[in-house]
Every structure is written in structure tokens, then in C-alpha cells.
Amino acid sequence: MSVALQTAPAAPAKDRVETPFQRFVSEFCESKLALLGLAVFTVIALVAILAPWIAPQDPYDLAVLDIMDGRLEPGSKSGDGSITYWLGTDDQGRDMLSGIMYGLRISLTVGAGSALLACIVGASLGLLAAYAGGKTDSAIMRVVDLQLSFPAILVALMILAFLGKSVMNVVIAIVVVEWAYYARTVRGTALVERRREYIEAAQCLALPTHRILFRHLLPNCLPPLIVIGTMQVARAIALEATLSFLGLGVPITEPSLGLLIANGYEYMLSGKYWISFYPGIALLITIVAINLVGDHLRDVLNPRLKK
Amino acid sequence: MADAPTPAAPQGAPTLEVRNLRTHFFTRAGVVKAVDDVSFTVGRGKVLGLVGESGSGKSVTGFSVMGLVDPPGRVVSGQILFKGQDLAKLSDEEMRKLRGNRIAMIFQDPMMTLNPVLRVDTQMIETVLAHEKVPEEEARRRARDALGMVGIPSPEERLKSYPHQFSGGMRQRVAIAIALLHRPDLIVADEPTTALDVTIQGQILAEVQKLAATTGTSLIWITHDLSVVAGLADDIAVMYAGKIVEHGDVGEVLDKPLHPYTHGLIGSVPSRNRRGEPLRQIPGMTPSLLSLAPGCAFRARCPRAAADCVEMPELHPWRPDRLARCHHPHLENVEQVA
Amino acid sequence: MSVYLLRRLIQAVGVVFAMSLIVFIGVFAIGDPVEILISPDADQIERERAIRALGLDLPLWEQYLIFLGKALQGDLGRSFVFNEPALQLILQRMPATLELAIAATLGAIVIGLPLGLYAGLRPHSLGSKAIMAGSILGFSLPTFWVGLMLIMVFAVQLGWLPSTGRGDTVEILGMRWSFLTADGLAHLVMPALNLALFKISLVIRLTRAGVRETMLMDYVKFARAKGLSPFRVTFVHVFKNILIPVVTVTGLEFGSTIAFSVVTESIFAWPGMGKLIIDSINVLDRPVIVAYLMIIVLMFITINLIVDLTYSVLDPRVRLEGK
Numbered sequence: 001m002s003v004a005l006q007t008a009p010a011a012p013a014k015d016r017v018e019t020p021f022q023r024f025v026s027e028f029c030e031s032k033l034a035l036l037g038l039a040v041f042t043v044i045a046l047v048a049i050l051a052p053w054i055a056p057q058d059p060y061d062l063a064v065l066d067i068m069d070g071r072l073e074p075g076s077k078s079g080d081g082s083i084t085y086w087l088g089t090d091d092q093g094r095d096m097l098s099g100i101m102y103g104l105r106i107s108l109t110v111g112a113g114s115a116l117l118a119c120i121v122g123a124s125l126g127l128l129a130a131y132a133g134g135k136t137d138s139a140i141m142r143v144v145d146l147q148l149s150f151p152a153i154l155v156a157l158m159i160l161a162f163l164g165k166s167v168m169n170v171v172i173a174i175v176v177v178e179w180a181y182y183a184r185t186v187r188g189t190a191l192v193e194r195r196r197e198y199i200e201a202a203q204c205l206a207l208p209t210h211r212i213l214f215r216h217l218l219p220n221c222l223p224p225l226i227v228i229g230t231m232q233v234a235r236a237i238a239l240e241a242t243l244s245f246l247g248l249g250v251p252i253t254e255p256s257l258g259l260l261i262a263n264g265y266e267y268m269l270s271g272k273y274w275i276s277f278y279p280g281i282a283l284l285i286t287i288v289a290i291n292l293v294g295d296h297l298r299d300v301l302n303p304r305l306k307k
Numbered sequence: 308m309a310d311a312p313t314p315a316a317p318q319g320a321p322t323l324e325v326r327n328l329r330t331h332f333f334t335r336a337g338v339v340k341a342v343d344d345v346s347f348t349v350g351r352g353k354v355l356g357l358v359g360e361s362g363s364g365k366s367v368t369g370f371s372v373m374g375l376v377d378p379p380g381r382v383v384s385g386q387i388l389f390k391g392q393d394l395a396k397l398s399d400e401e402m403r404k405l406r407g408n409r410i411a412m413i414f415q416d417p418m419m420t421l422n423p424v425l426r427v428d429t430q431m432i433e434t435v436l437a438h439e440k441v442p443e444e445e446a447r448r449r450a451r452d453a454l455g456m457v458g459i460p461s462p463e464e465r466l467k468s469y470p471h472q473f474s475g476g477m478r479q480r481v482a483i484a485i486a487l488l489h490r491p492d493l494i495v496a497d498e499p500t501t502a503l504d505v506t507i508q509g510q511i512l513a514e515v516q517k518l519a520a521t522t523g524t525s526l527i528w529i530t531h532d533l534s535v536v537a538g539l540a541d542d543i544a545v546m547y548a549g550k551i552v553e554h555g556d557v558g559e560v561l562d563k564p565l566h567p568y569t570h571g572l573i574g575s576v577p578s579r580n581r582r583g584e585p586l587r588q589i590p591g592m593t594p595s596l597l598s599l600a601p602g603c604a605f606r607a608r609c610p611r612a613a614a615d616c617v618e619m620p621e622l623h624p625w626r627p628d629r630l631a632r633c634h635h636p637h638l639e640n641v642e643q644v645a
Numbered sequence: 646m647s648v649y650l651l652r653r654l655i656q657a658v659g660v661v662f663a664m665s666l667i668v669f670i671g672v673f674a675i676g677d678p679v680e681i682l683i684s685p686d687a688d689q690i691e692r693e694r695a696i697r698a699l700g701l702d703l704p705l706w707e708q709y710l711i712f713l714g715k716a717l718q719g720d721l722g723r724s725f726v727f728n729e730p731a732l733q734l735i736l737q738r739m740p741a742t743l744e745l746a747i748a749a750t751l752g753a754i755v756i757g758l759p760l761g762l763y764a765g766l767r768p769h770s771l772g773s774k775a776i777m778a779g780s781i782l783g784f785s786l787p788t789f790w791v792g793l794m795l796i797m798v799f800a801v802q803l804g805w806l807p808s809t810g811r812g813d814t815v816e817i818l819g820m821r822w823s824f825l826t827a828d829g830l831a832h833l834v835m836p837a838l839n840l841a842l843f844k845i846s847l848v849i850r851l852t853r854a855g856v857r858e859t860m861l862m863d864y865v866k867f868a869r870a871k872g873l874s875p876f877r878v879t880f881v882h883v884f885k886n887i888l889i890p891v892v893t894v895t896g897l898e899f900g901s902t903i904a905f906s907v908v909t910e911s912i913f914a915w916p917g918m919g920k921l922i923i924d925s926i927n928v929l930d931r932p933v934i935v936a937y938l939m940i941i942v943l944m945f946i947t948i949n950l951i952v953d954l955t956y957s958v959l960d961p962r963v964r965l966e967g968k
Binding site: 146149150151153154157158160161162164165234238241242245246247248258261264265268269270271273276277280283284287288291 | 660663668671781782784785786787788789790793794796797800801802808900901904905907908911912922923926927929931934938941942945949
């Protein structure tokens, strides 16, 4: 009791030195669902990164694959008894669990990579639009509006139709689909920020434009950018999976989750569900986890929702 | 007219008698006692002015009478006797049959009370049909007559309009016409003229006064504007922090206020008689109903507050028909004249 | 009103031209036009002749004008694979896609609206929480995977519904429709549901948000004060107000429903435009690709135009401002 009395007055003092980042962390931790999402995503990311070391089998090494083990049910043992296929095998006799681990690698790399690239392109153009104003602004925003009026899948199909199928082109397609969201968000925030005094002060000091843009304006646009970014990573992963499923994405030699699902499609009709089912579950969990985090980030970082 | 059964309604019973009404809101932050032990009576054909600042509980009192308090709010205890019948005990369906029929309500903002996507005739005819089985033509005729009664020119044409085609004052007239459709015994008017221009306000007031007089309708006029009450009401009840602090005849109360709050309220109205003098004002702010300290809620702002004010005063009849909830009322006001 | 209509029409035509330019540059400048427009089997002499015949030696702007001129006459080239005019090929497949998209849109409204209404009226009930959790799942679930799971459960395991194809069709106005036969309807159910999944979630969220917002409005309280039955308050006063945004968004989404039918058609082997475009991209049948893109852009712009006009009809306030 006396201990509680002693510590009570100290608490406000601690509050005062709390940095914005600490407050953000503590507010984020308020939602158990978001923490769960973050934990699940961390596990998934670790699995993807560590796949070569923790996967039971190297799914790309044709030497270890035994065609006799093809389409085995989950839980069956390989012909030589050396390995248990917990999630079954595909038509090549590839262990599905290992396939999913490696597939996650590709899905996450392509998804996160292209979302990051889109973020760089979009944020730069958004900043430019907000800072330059006038004709530059309206030209960039006209393109943004036009593009946002068409659905992602259509824009991606268009790009792939122009450029042909390849992993690089999938990345380009996702960047083209997503940059507009970043550009619109950053421009909106930057327009508000650039009227603040600190930007005027920076201009008075005759700092170079790029310095004002990236050192002063950009950090203040970060919160909405993080929110959009999280959501767009989930969207990028889903889009990549969809394109790969349609056969327009990654090559068959390096299957992402989408392609794994597509491979199982023809066996589904004969009741061999696991080839498509488990990669789909992995994809679903990844997307839901990211969305849970993003949903809560939006609540925490959105100043309009603050009391 | 399918009146709900009114058992043992004594002849000459007041239209409305509210006894010890408590309406509380159960929010996450705690219980808000928006209406806390409120009692008053409205006689047949009489007008009661319910006065108070925003947040004093006057609107919630009105909604409690209408049976329109929404969660997290609830009428916790007390009686609402409408012609002798306790409304607080009625089922939802029984209450619905009274609402808009025997008891009607007019809202504050006429721009918001009419549904923007429905034509005026739809909104009027549905009110008729909700309580009476009459042919649609008959309902339309009544709607037209009601519009004419509240002074809307060419009602036949106006029936086919959408609300946004009316001005604010006209919309409030439509709302009043809707309230009058079934010639109710009681109308609860929640600041119906606050959102209107002063000239329109005067017109509406005159109109309502005339209608109430001719139809024998009783009125509860909720407002924060003392000058409106002065010209319209028979009785006045002043509310502060969920409680009635002063109750009495409107002329008496406004001329000789007993409660320091009423006194301050009257003093803060600019008046021709006191031109040039600085306006008196009540210092401080309305207290939060969440963290109400025990005792008189007004004492922190009260010039007459003393040590005994930490105890909640009763609503005491200091003079016949002059109630005030105060330990130190302005008795000099009544004594000077007496 | 007519000024507004005219301005919107001019805007729409502008967007069509902009898109035709983008598609033209995409196909003729970024990609290799020879590879795109001339069959890969052609030998060197044939190629030279074809390049001259197609005007590929002309400056780019002149080529664009020729492309535009032909496009305006409805000539978007011939398919390499089918050796038919590309436009005709697309138009043949269009009814199937439209049927699927309309079924999905109707399904989204029929399923989503009541669920959203319930979730909005009883926001704290267990059922509402389940509905909202379901809608989050509906946004997150990859459409194509759900399609496969539908086939697995209803076609393979339970055997209730056919897995692929259109089933029996009936010809009306020179187009074939599935929904008029029992067999066709059985074939339509799963693809339509699959395509509708995302829209259902969207409609639920829109409806719920709309209901919750509208319920707080004074005019709803006034409607209750008039003694209207709860049924009439909900289904006339609240419902009519939320119908406007829901119809608008569902309408605007119709275009993206058509675009996303690409995925659904591939899974369920539904013989529509979407399946055709995927096949065409896979075999590099570029005239068909160009035709598809131009058609779908045209459809999109038409839909946006129609939705704008419908909106002004639905909401009396907009109608007045437009006059």
C-alpha cells in the first residue's frame, strides 16, 4: 500500500518525458488483436527468411524430389521413409510444407518489394505535386484520378499485356497500380504541412529544395504513409498471388503461393484438396495478419480519431 | 380516435404530472444523471416553460416524456402521469400509439427534422395513417388542412415538395403541422424557435400560442431563452444540472427570482431598463454531470454559497406555489413587494 | 441539367481518347509491334511486306491517327488465333461476362443489404459482430482461392453444383443466357457468389455505416415521435437514405466487377471476355488484347456516367442543384 502511494506521484513525471514514438508503441499495444496480427506476421516473415534452413526439403532441388511421392496425402511418409509430408505433396512429389515456406519467401519479397518501390515513386511524386503546386500538381493529380478510377486488376492486366509476363513486369505492374494511392495520401498531408511555419523558416534559410522536401516535409507525412503502406503490402501480396494464379506472374520454377494454388487446381476436382488448400491458408493468414496491424495503425496514427 | 385505455383518469386531472423522474445515461465513463428527481405538472391548456443551459437535462426530460430516450440512456425511476396514466409503465407499442397522436413533439432544428428524401405529403400522410385507419385521400385532405392552419400558402402544391425546397421557418411550420395532425393533448416543443430568425421566431410563437389556445393543447416549451418564456408560458421550471432549481408562475419567477441561478440568468439577459449598466454574468461553467460533487451543484458559481451548501437543498415551497432548491434564496425579492 | 450532362459527356470522350493513346503507346511503342501484329510464324519477306502494309514504317503520330480511324470504324484488328475480327470475338463473349457480373452485383445487394442493416440496427449483438468479422474476412480472402474452395466443397465433396462451364443456355435477342434454365442457373450460382464475395463485404460495411449514421439523425427521432411503427421508421425513413450511397457505390463497382470476372471466369471456366483475355495474353494474341482493353475502358466510362446520372435522379437535393 505504501509502495503504491510512493510510486503514484512519479507516474506523471514519466508521462512527460514520453516521446511520440513511445506513445505510439504504448497505444499500439492497447489492441490485442493488432498485437496478435503483428506476432503472426513476425512468425511468417521469420519462416520466409529462414526457409532454406528450417524447411524439411529444398523444393527446387529436383534431385531430392521423387515422382513416386507425388500427390501424397497430408501426414504420409516418403517412399524411403526419410521424411514425413505433414501437408502432403504436389504432383512432382514436392513437400507442400517446404513449398509453402519457399513460396512465402517469393510472395513476401515481390509483395513488400513492389509496395516499397511504389511507396518511393508515389511519395516522391506526391511531395513534388504538393510542393510545386500549379500545373505540375494538377498534371500529376489528373493521372492519379484517372488511374484510381480503374480497378487494380485491370491496370495490372494492361501492363502485363503491354510488357509480357515476367517477375519484373509483375513488380512494375504492382508499382503502377499502387503508386497513385501513396501519391494522393502524401500530397494531401504535405499540402497541410507546407503551410506550417517550419517550412517557411526552412525556405527563409534558403535550404535546397530537395532538403526541404525530404528532410523537413517527408518526415511529417510519415504517419499516413505508414498506414497506407501496411495496407498496400497486403494488397500487393494478394495481387501478385492473383496474377501468378492466372499464369501471368512468377515462372513455374520459382512458385509463389499463388502459383502453388494454381498448380493444385487440376487435382482439386479429383479430391486432392491439399495442394491448393494449404498455400491458400498461408496466403490468407499473411494478408489477415497485415490487415489487422494496418487497421489498428490507422486508428492510432489518425489524428482525427484522437480524443 | 383510438385512445389508449385511461384507467381511473379523474375528471380535471392535469394533462401531465411528472413525479420524481430520473433518467440516467450509463456510459463507459460512468453514470450521467441527466435528469435527477424532477417533478412538475402541466395543467390542461397550460404552457410550461422548461428553462436551462445546454446540458441541464431539459431536453432529456422532454424525451423521457415522449418515451424516446435511447440507450445508453434509460428512465430509471419515477412516474410520468399523462391524464392519470403512467407512461413509464406502458409497453413500446402502447407508447407508440400515444406518440404523435395524443402527445406530439417539435424539434429544435427544422433543417434536420424532416426526412430529406421523402416528400412532405408522404411524411404527413404516414403520420395520419399511423394512428387512424382512414382512406389515403382523407389523410391527404387533413395534411393539407394542417398546412393551411400553420399559415403555409398554397398547401396543395406544397404537399408535393421536398423539404429542401422550404425555408427554415417554413419547415418548422410543416413540423408543427405534423404535430397538430391529431390535435394532441400535449406538445413537447424542444427549442423549436432557437434556430430561426427573430422575425420568424415571433411569427411561430404567435401561431403556436393561438393554436394552443383554440385547441386546448398543453405545451412544454423547452428553451434557454427567457424572453420567449416570458411571453408564452404560464408556469416556468428552471433546470440546473439535472434538477429543477426553481418552479412557479412565470411572472412571479421572472420578476422576483428566488434561486441565485435564476437571478443570475435573468441578470445576464440584456434589457432596455438597464441600458448602460454592465451585464451581470454567471461566472464559471456548467459542471460535468459525470463528476458531480455532492451538495448543491450551483454552489461553485454561486455568490451566496455558504458552508451548508455542501448538503443538497430540497425543493422547498418558500411561498405558496413558489418552489426553490436553495438554502439561501433571494427572499428579499418577495419580501420587498409583500 | 443538360449543361451538366454535356460537360460529363465531353469529359468522358476525353478520357476515351486518353486511354486509346495509352493503349496505342503501350502496344505500339513499348512492345514490339511486329511481334504483336504479325504472326510469329511469318518469314522475313512476309514480315517486310506486312510492316509496309500495316504502315509501321510511318511516323508514330501518323500510325496513331490510322489506328484511331480504324478503331472508330469498329476495326480493332484480327485475332491470330481465331482469325476473326477481334471486336466481334469480344462482343460474342460479352453476354456471358455481363450475366455473371449482374448476378454477382444483385447477389451482393440481396445478401449484403439485410446483413448490413442488421449489423447497423443491433451493433452490439453477437450476430453483428460475427457479420463484421465475416466482412473483414471477405476483404482479406483471395478471391481465386475462395473460388477453388467453393468448387472443392460444393462440387467435389458434396456434389451439389457443377464445377465449371455455363450449362444449358437459352437464346434471346441473339445472345445466350444461362439464368433461364435450371441447369444454367446451377452453373451460375458458384461463380456469381465467388465474384460477389468482395462486394458483399463492401455492401455490408456501407449499409452498416449508413444505418448507424442515419439512426442518429433528428428526422429519424422525429419519425419515431410521430408514432410510426419501428418497421416503417427502419424501412422507409432509414432505408431510403442509405439506399443512395449503397446504390451509387455498387453501381460504380460494377465496372470493377467486370474486370475481376477475369479471375472468376478462369477458375470456373466461364466462357466470357475475362477468360478470353487471359488466354489471349498467354498466347500473345495482341489484337484481341487491344480490343478488350478499349471495350472495357469504354464500358467503364459509360458506367461512371450512368451512375452519376442515376445519383442525381435518386437524391432530390442533387436534382435541384443541377437545374
